[in-house]
């Protein structure tokens with residue numbers, strides 16, 4: 001029999017309680033829930049677990065507890081509660097990517113020095129078993145790259161914008177109404193949530209510690225219907241991609257809207273689904289896909305960590321004890337890019353585009369109150385070449401807006 005305390009009884013916490021109940025009934029897994037910590041206990045009056053509910057952390061951190069499940073979210077008080085649980089020699093399982101991205105290395109050290117485990121499979125990809133797969137199942141590989149849709153909210157919004165021709169605000173509102181987006185969606189739509197997840201995943205994949213704040217991050221809030229129209233002309237779609245690549249002299253890492261082929265492995269991922277394409281030197285490409293959030297998918301991953309701890313199964317996804325990665329934010333290889341330039345001088349810009357890039361196809365641009373737009377697909381030797389072009393245009397012409405979006409050609 002193992003005794004578990006649960007911090008948080010919202011979406012994830014209640015899913016974990018349900019899976020524990022199902023597992024106890026199905027296989028007699030022998031898990032006792034000793035206490036559930038919430039902010040407002042009154043909410044749970046009449047609930048079957050109401051007797052276990054408390055607002056006081058000390059009530060749940062009792063001597064008999066073996067494992068603490070943290071499902072509160074955010075940094076505070078989650079950090080304090082997780083630290084105190086580990087120092088009290090309790091194993092901890094969490095779904096909290098904010099906490100792991102910010103304090104993972106320190107908390108894993110505290111766990112190690114107290115002889116207990118800190119597990120966080122659900123913090124990346126929700127129900128998709130990705131961290132253990134990368135650290136353990138692909139242990140025979142040097143992981144070369146990770147290309148992923150790590151945020152279901154933004155994938156849902158982009159799908160609605162593309163398939164139902166919704167405007168960004170309209171699609172965001174729908175996502176909020178359906179519970180896919182939070183009241184304050186900024187962490188999702190600005191790409192911060194994906195950057196935190198990418199840092200955790202890449203740290204384990206490349207065995208180099210990646211600070212999420214060093215990742216170049218661009219959200220989907222500026223993506224508009226013209227982006228989809230131009231991408232569509234090339235049989236492509238737009239996804240918020242979290243990309244990391246192991247380089248000889250560092251790690252490239254970015255989160256940004258990227259143009260992908262509609263029928264490609266990532267182009268096919270719709271709505272709130274997540275997908276993670278991992279490239280290993282031995283295995284080649286492996287695609288993991290499934291629900292990256294939601295009550296039961298996330299609880300499924302939390303329960304897997306609980307089961308590992310109960311069965312004394314050690315995994316490698318338990319350390320961030322690696323050297324810091326030198327994070328590169330510019331794409332240094334050849335790639336295709338979509339450029340959109342708003343200007344008072346279309347003819348001049350078009351001449352410069354064709355003069356500068358040998359491989360350039362100009363699309364029918366738009367005329368508008370903020371200037372006429374020139375849109376083009378170009379091939380450049382590096383991202384720096386695109387940035388240099390932007391600088392030279394700005395010196396020569398009245399450039400009112402310059403946008404670039406990379407095209408993933410695999």
Ligand SMILES: NC(=O)c1ccc[n+]([C@@H]2O[C@H](COP(=O)([O-])OP(=O)(O)OC[C@H]3O[C@@H](n4cnc5c(N)ncnc54)[C@H](OP(=O)(O)O)[C@@H]3O)[C@@H](O)[C@H]2O)c1
Nearest residue numbers: 008009010011012038039040071072073095096293294298
């Ligand atoms: N939701 C998902 O699909 C999903 C997927 C993957 C990972 N996660 C992660 O899982 C964690 C939990 O997310 P969630 O969606 O389950 O959150 P949630 O539905 O908002 O639930 C949070 C729970 O924590 C409790 N809580 C909040 N502040 C507290 C405090 N100061 N002291 C004690 N209890 C407190 C709340 O109590 P009350 O009930 O009294 O308000 C509530 O029960 C987050 O780290 C999130 O990023 C969530």
